[in-house]
Amino acid sequence: ETGVTQSPTHLIKTRGQQVTLRCSSQSGHNTVSWYQQALGQGPQFIFQYYREEENGRGNFPPRFSGLQFPNYSSELNVNALELDDSALYLCASSWPTDREAFFGQGTRLTVV
């Protein structure tokens, strides 16, 4: 069984640029959630995708957007990057009826 994988592992971007982060869900899982973890904080829920549709969103502005593909992999896009977007971005996959979510290793984004 393949776990959740994310790419890239590290990324440096300039303020104002756009970034795309990628996630492959654990085999068989059709639900993907994205989280932002700032330094010293717990992960914060950004949004969830189920069957290619957004299925819930946290308190993040519209410049955070996502996609889910037919193979259940997912992308997180962030436009107009700000310095405060520097964080660890985590992807988690699950079945829609699961209470637990299984996380990838994360992408460390640094905005300079």
Place this chain on the structure above:
Amino acid sequence: DQQVKQNSPSLSVQEGRISILNCDYTNSMFDYFLWYKKYPAEGPTFLISISSIKDKNEDGRFTVFLNKSAKHLSLHIVPSQPGDSAVYFCAVGNTGKLIFGQGTTLQVKP
């Protein structure tokens, strides 16, 4: 306002002793609680969970206790091992949409 709080940023215990990590929540409607463990450069790993219909759930060295009237849960690790040194997050949630606390860094000294 934080809905899930871990008020102790860090905890240090001796190998073999008990580690107790605490978590408070604000919303009495929460009905499922989870603990995750996170090592540096890795994603959080699911550890143990408890439903609000129970007050205790045990899995090997790990036990989670839930006190609904106090809106408090705790994770007990007995005996603690050096490999347990990590950041521990409590979370509440439903079907993958989780609300996390800030985390407690546990250090287990040999």
